[in-house]
Amino acid sequence: EAEVAQSPRYKITEKSQAVAFWCDPISGHATLYWYRQILGQGPELLVQFQDESVVDDSQLPKDRFSAERLKGVDSTLKIQPAELGDSAMYLCASSFRMNTEAFFGQGTRLTVV
Amino acid sequence: QKEVEQDPGPLSVPEGAIVSLNCTYSNSAFQYFMWYRQYSRKGPELLMYTYSSGNKEDGRFTAQVDKSSKYISLFIRDSQPSDSATYLCADVGGTSYGKLTFGQGTILTVHP
Numbered sequence: 001e002a003e004v005a006q007s008p009r010y011k012i013t014e015k016s017q018a019v020a021f022w023c024d025p026i027s028g029h030a031t032l033y034w035y036r037q038i039l040g041q042g043p044e045l046l047v048q049f050q051d052e053s054v055v056d057d058s059q060l061p062k063d064r065f066s067a068e069r070l071k072g073v074d075s076t077l078k079i080q081p082a083e084l085g086d087s088a089m090y091l092c093a094s095s096f097r098m099n100t101e102a103f104f105g106q107g108t109r110l111t112v113v
Numbered sequence: 114q115k116e117v118e119q120d121p122g123p124l125s126v127p128e129g130a131i132v133s134l135n136c137t138y139s140n141s142a143f144q145y146f147m148w149y150r151q152y153s154r155k156g157p158e159l160l161m162y163t164y165s166s167g168n169k170e171d172g173r174f175t176a177q178v179d180k181s182s183k184y185i186s187l188f189i190r191d192s193q194p195s196d197s198a199t200y201l202c203a204d205v206g207g208t209s210y211g212k213l214t215f216g217q218g219t220i221l222t223v224h225p
Contacts, residue, residue, distance in 0.1 A: 006156075041218070042117075042119070042201055042215035042217045043215050045212065045213065045214070056210060056212060089154075091156055091157070093213075098210050099144065099206065102159070102213055103159060106155055
C-alpha cells in the first residue's frame with residue numbers, strides 16, 4: 001500500500017543547531033503539506049506545495065524555517081537555528097491534487113534541548 | 114475564533130457504546146471534510162472523506178455533515194478498545210488552493 005515516507009522518525013538536537021526533515025509523498029501526488037503538531041493540539045499548517053510551487057507559507061517562521069520541493073516530488077523542511085519552542089511533531093501529508101483526501105506520514109518527533 | 118472548533122473531550126465510554134464526535138466550522142467556503150484517527154506518537158490516519166451534506170457510512174463509522182449549521186459529526190458504533198485514540202476533524206477549502214484546517218482533536222478512551 002502506498003504511503004508517505006518521512007525521516008528521521010525521531011530527532012534530538014541542541015538549541016541553535018540546524019535540523020532537517022525529509023518527506024517522500026505518495027507517487028503521483030501533486031500537493032504536499034508540512035504540518036507542526038504540538039502535544040495535545042491539532043496539526044497546524046506550515047507550508048503547502050502544489051508541484052514544486054509554494055501556495056501557502058503564511059504560518060512558516062521564515063527567519064528560521066525553510067522548505068523546498070525542487071523537482072515537485074520529495075521535500076525537505078529545515079530549521080536553523082532550532083529553538084526550544086520548536087519541539088513538536090512535524091508531519092508531512094500528500095494528496096493527489098488540491099481538495100482531495102490527504103494522507104499523512106508517521107511524522108518526525110523533534111526534541112530541542 | 115478558530116476556523117474549526119472541536120469538542121475537546123476527553124471522552125471515556127464503555128466498550129460497545131455509540132460514540133459521537135463533533136466539530137463546528139466558521140468559514141462557509143469549506144467544501145470538503147475529513148476525519149482522522151491518531152494513535153499516540155503516530156501520524157493521523159484518514160477515516161472518512163465527504164463533501165456533501167448528509168451521511169456517509171463506512172463499516173462502524175458514519176460521517177455526518179450539515180452545511181446549513183456548519184456542523185460535522187463522526188459516529189462510531191459498537192466501539193472497541195482499539196478505537197481509543199485522538200480523533201481530528203479537518204476541513205478543506207476557503208482558499209483557491211484548498212487549505213486543510215484541523216480542529217484541536219478529541220481524545221477518546223473505550224474501556225473494556
